[in-house]
Amino acid sequence: xxxxxxxxxxxxDLVAVDKVTLSIPGGQICGYLGPNGAGKTxxxxxxxxxxxxxxxxxxIAGYDIREESLEVKRRIGVVPESAALYQCLTPFEYLQFVGxxxxxxxxxxxxxxxxxxxxxxxxxxxxQRMTGFSRGMKQKVVIAAALIHTPHVxxxxxxxxxxxxxxxxxxxxxxxxxxxxxxxxxYCSHILEVVENLCDRVVIIDKGRIVADGSVGDxxxxxxxxxxxxxxxxxxxxxxxxxLAKALSKSIAGTKGVAS
Amino acid sequence: xxxxxxQWLGADWDHFxxxxxxxxxxxxxxxxxxxxxxxxxSPILRSMIFYVIMGGSLAGSLVSRTTPFLxxxxxxxYSMVMMAFGVILEFGNAIINPDDADVLxxxxxxxxxxxxxxxxxxxxxxxxxxxxxxxxxSLLGIWVPxxxxxxxxxxxxxxxxANLATACFVVLIYTGxxxxxxxxxxxxxxxxxxxxxxxxxFFSYQFIPRMGREFIQMGTDVSGAWLLITPPAWFAGGVQxxxxxxxxxxxxxxxxxxxxxxxxxLFSFRRISLQYxxxxxxxxxxxxxxxxGTVGGGKVRxxxxxxxxxxxxxxxxxxxxxxxxxxKLMQRDRSVKMGIYPVFGIPLAVLLLxxxxxxxxxxxxxxxxxxQDKVSAVVVFFVFFMIYFFLMGMTYSREWEAAWVYHxxxxxxxxxxxxxxxxxxxxxxxxxxxxxLGLIYVTxxxxxxxxxxxxxxxxxxxxxxxxxxxxxxxxxxxxxxERGERMQRFSFLFFVMPFLGMTIxxxxxxxxxxLIWWVTQGGLLILFFVSEKLVVKRLDRILRHKEFFA
Numbered sequence: 001x002x003x004x005x006x007x008x009x010x011x012x013d014l015v016a017v018d019k020v021t022l023s024i025p026g027g028q029i030c031g032y033l034g035p036n037g038a039g040k041t042x043x044x045x046x047x048x049x050x051x052x053x054x055x056x057x058x059x060i061a062g063y064d065i066r067e068e069s070l071e072v073k074r075r076i077g078v079v080p081e082s083a084a085l086y087q088c089l090t091p092f093e094y095l096q097f098v099g100x101x102x103x104x105x106x107x108x109x110x111x112x113x114x115x116x117x118x119x120x121x122x123x124x125x126x127x128q129r130m131t132g133f134s135r136g137m138k139q140k141v142v143i144a145a146a147l148i149h150t151p152h153v154x155x156x157x158x159x160x161x162x163x164x165x166x167x168x169x170x171x172x173x174x175x176x177x178x179x180x181x182x183x184x185x186x187y188c189s190h191i192l193e194v195v196e197n198l199c200d201r202v203v204i205i206d207k208g209r210i211v212a213d214g215s216v217g218d219x220x221x222x223x224x225x226x227x228x229x230x231x232x233x234x235x236x237x238x239x240x241x242x243x244l245a246k247a248l249s250k251s252i253a254g255t256k257g258v259a260s
Numbered sequence: 261x262x263x264x265x266x267q268w269l270g271a272d273w274d275h276f277x278x279x280x281x282x283x284x285x286x287x288x289x290x291x292x293x294x295x296x297x298x299x300x301x302s303p304i305l306r307s308m309i310f311y312v313i314m315g316g317s318l319a320g321s322l323v324s325r326t327t328p329f330l331x332x333x334x335x336x337x338y339s340m341v342m343m344a345f346g347v348i349l350e351f352g353n354a355i356i357n358p359d360d361a362d363v364l365x366x367x368x369x370x371x372x373x374x375x376x377x378x379x380x381x382x383x384x385x386x387x388x389x390x391x392x393x394x395x396x397x398s399l400l401g402i403w404v405p406x407x408x409x410x411x412x413x414x415x416x417x418x419x420x421x422a423n424l425a426t427a428c429f430v431v432l433i434y435t436g437x438x439x440x441x442x443x444x445x446x447x448x449x450x451x452x453x454x455x456x457x458x459x460x461x462f463f464s465y466q467f468i469p470r471m472g473r474e475f476i477q478m479g480t481d482v483s484g485a486w487l488l489i490t491p492p493a494w495f496a497g498g499v500q501x502x503x504x505x506x507x508x509x510x511x512x513x514x515x516x517x518x519x520x521x522x523x524x525x526l527f528s529f530r531r532i533s534l535q536y537x538x539x540x541x542x543x544x545x546x547x548x549x550x551x552x553g554t555v556g557g558g559k560v561r562x563x564x565x566x567x568x569x570x571x572x573x574x575x576x577x578x579x580x581x582x583x584x585x586x587x588k589l590m591q592r593d594r595s596v597k598m599g600i601y602p603v604f605g606i607p608l609a610v611l612l613l614x615x616x617x618x619x620x621x622x623x624x625x626x627x628x629x630x631x632q633d634k635v636s637a638v639v640v641f642f643v644f645f646m647i648y649f650f651l652m653g654m655t656y657s658r659e660w661e662a663a664w665v666y667h668x669x670x671x672x673x674x675x676x677x678x679x680x681x682x683x684x685x686x687x688x689x690x691x692x693x694x695x696x697l698g699l700i701y702v703t704x705x706x707x708x709x710x711x712x713x714x715x716x717x718x719x720x721x722x723x724x725x726x727x728x729x730x731x732x733x734x735x736x737x738x739x740x741x742e743r744g745e746r747m748q749r750f751s752f753l754f755f756v757m758p759f760l761g762m763t764i765x766x767x768x769x770x771x772x773x774x775l776i777w778w779v780t781q782g783g784l785l786i787l788f789f790v791s792e793k794l795v796v797k798r799l800d801r802i803l804r805h806k807e808f809f810a
Contacts, residue, residue, distance in 0.1 A: 045808070048667070048668045049667055049668060050664060050667040050668060050807065050808040051807040051808065051809070052805065052807060069804075070670045070672060071670075073668060073669055073670035074670040076668070078664075078668040080664050080668070082661050082664070084659065084661035084662040084664065085659075085662045085665075086585065086588075086589065086593075086659050086662045086737070087659060087662075088588065088589060088592035088593045088659070089585075089588055089589075089592075093584070093588060096584070097581050097584060097585055098665060098669065100577040100578065100580055100581035100584075101577075101578060101581050101665070101666075101669040101670070101671055102669060102670065103577045103578070103670075103672075104577075129592065145665070
């Protein structure tokens with residue numbers, strides 16, 4: 001479903017994503033991890049058509065992201081990291097707007113909106129402007145907007161941020177069911193526990209390059225660590241974190257703050 | 261020493277420096293280019309370049325024909341109008357910036373420090389723009405008969421004071437309103453207030469060329485009691501005093517200028533100071549809790565009749581989406597409203613003045629766009645002006661980050677999407693304007709001619725729409741608003757004015773008889789359809805591969 005071959009993106013002299021090669025079949029939930037600035041969001045942005053690759057190729061559902069970008073976009077759903085939306089619209093208006101961009105029939109859009117509202121229990125807010133919505137409420141609308149057209153491939157960048165425990169559980173269940181139905185899910189997150197429990201496969205990227213690729217079990221075995229957290233620290237060369245924290249806490253304790 | 265002074269003021273010197281430095285840095289930071297790593301000149305710098313050119317052009321045209329007082333009067337009048345308009349357009353950023361609340365409200369910064377930093381930023385802005393506006397007039401003034409090399413030293417400081425007084429005047433009006441209105445309500449009212457102020461200022465602006473013409477024809481120096489109620493004259497009097505003149509009228513004018521400036525400065529600064537502390541806290545609570553709209557209980561609402569009608573007319577779902585989004589944001593997004601509504605004030609001011617001075621004539625009877633009927637030519641310009649301002653303004657929004665959606669969804673034709681945006685501008689902004697225009701014209705022109713003239717202008721407007729679309733480079737609501745951006749957009753128009761001469765010439769020929777008129781209108785309609793096709797193709801080509809950086 002998703003094929004990346006030497007995918008590269010440069011910003012001036014900075015190589016944000018460096019020759020990433022990857023293949024994700026249908027029905028798989030692939031966790032895409034990396035420290036801040038590793039190139040996760042840049043990869044997602046390239047695959048979803050927000051920015052162009054500098055070099056390399058990628059196909060989604062058999063369509064080239066550069067040559068057949070419209071076909072790709074018809075088949076993907078995106079929950080971006082920012083989760084930005086037009087807040088002065090109501091959820092209904094926003095989802096209707098997005099549905100129209102996918103050229104969906106008006107009746108289908110309306111039906112789906114009702115389904116999503118029931119699923120996320122936000123029926124009473126459907127005609128309220130989103131200006132006063134909490135982060136979680138907005139996130140629910142963004143997730144609904146990503147799924148409204150039943151995409152084959154779903155890209156999620158920190159999809160749980162702001163969601164309450166019930167909504168997060170609901171979403172994880174939904175993603176699992178969608179994967180069982182053959183959808184491909186590309187899941188970016190910093191919450192390693194969720195990735196460990198949810199993803200069939202984990203890809204770790206550091207400084208634009210893939211440093212590990214396999215199931216959670218494989219990675220633990222490879223790095224001889226007992227948790228994904230340990231695997232992540234080892235592969236991203238951040239193992240002396242405890243020492244660093246100790247040193248900083250000492251420094252903070254020793255500094256006269258404004259309150260003292 | 262400064263730290264002590266600030267302590268005495270109840271503010272913090274270090275915080276002040278940090279806040280002022282960052283706000284100036286933000287003002288001058290150029291936006292990112294298409295590739296994400298190429299910088300463009302900041303709008304504030306581009307506005308300054310325009311101001312320098314305009315100030316120089318005006319001063320250049322006056323140098324050999326005026327007296328020192330008249331030269332100062334006219335150039336200061338121009339500078340003060342532009343300054344007032346600049347502060348009106350950029351007020352949201354210059355005085356109260358809602359983003360500040362998110363960033364600063366939880367920091368240990370005293371409201372007085374914040375106020376002083378904002379004030380410092382405003383003064384810096386005034387000084388910068390004032391310098392750009394008055395630099396060339398103060399230098400060219402050396403060659404005005406009766407002036408000498410001392411002119412810049414007399415003129416420039418007075419110009420700075422005049423600009424400061426103008427900025428304070430606008431601030432005083434705004435802060436006065438803030439005292440009686442709730443912040444959220446104030447932000448709603450602001451767009452309409454800007455429109456009113458633009459109306460008043462441009463109404464006054466029309467007097468500058470008239471004044472200039474009259475005085476130059478008189479050939480003598482200006483005098484009269486009316487000068488005492490003319491703000492630019494107060495500061496022109498000050499220039500005269502600094503140049504060594506000893507007319508009693510100049511002394512009176514300078515005194516009034518000094519008193520009014522002190523009053524404006526003290527009261528406007530005090531007003532802002534009183535407002536800030538409570539304002540910011542209130543701003544934060546309100547934006548976090550206020551929920552608008554009605555509760556629908558999860559039921560799906562039917563589209564309104566306008567939406568259904570436009571849906572049928574536009575056919576493409578993308579265009580319908582563009583129409584709906586633009587319509588909603590024009591009604592609800594304050595940053596969008598503030599970007600468009602003030603513009604209405606300008607043509608309305610010009611038209612009202614034309615009615616009052618009996619300059620509005622039947623273009624069919626009086627020789628269209630001839631020496632007698634200048635107003636029709638001006639209206640043609642304003643139709644173009646508004647279409648340009650609205651369409652370009654629609655690319656900006658506070659919620660610009662939400663524009664990722666255009667890049668991640670399969671918009672087959674961005675050009676068709678834009679057709680919906682244009683339809684919204686046409687129906688929601690231009691049609692009401694044409695109705696008002698028709699109502700004004702019908703008081704002076706036979707109804708048939710009035711309708712014909714309106715049709716002609718409307719078709720010209722459609723062609724103008726297509727023409728302006730050729731400079732659109734971004735999806736609607738996808739650009740971050742920067743300080744100086746509106747003024748820069750406004751100033752760009754002065755450069756396209758000569759091209760409108762061709763249109764006016766075309767209209768002149770068309771109004772000669774009915775047959776030619778019909779043929780011309782048909783030609784305009786065909787031109788519109790052809791150019792629309794080209795526009796759609798162009799926008800498809802440009803926007804399809806545009807990258808999105810947030």
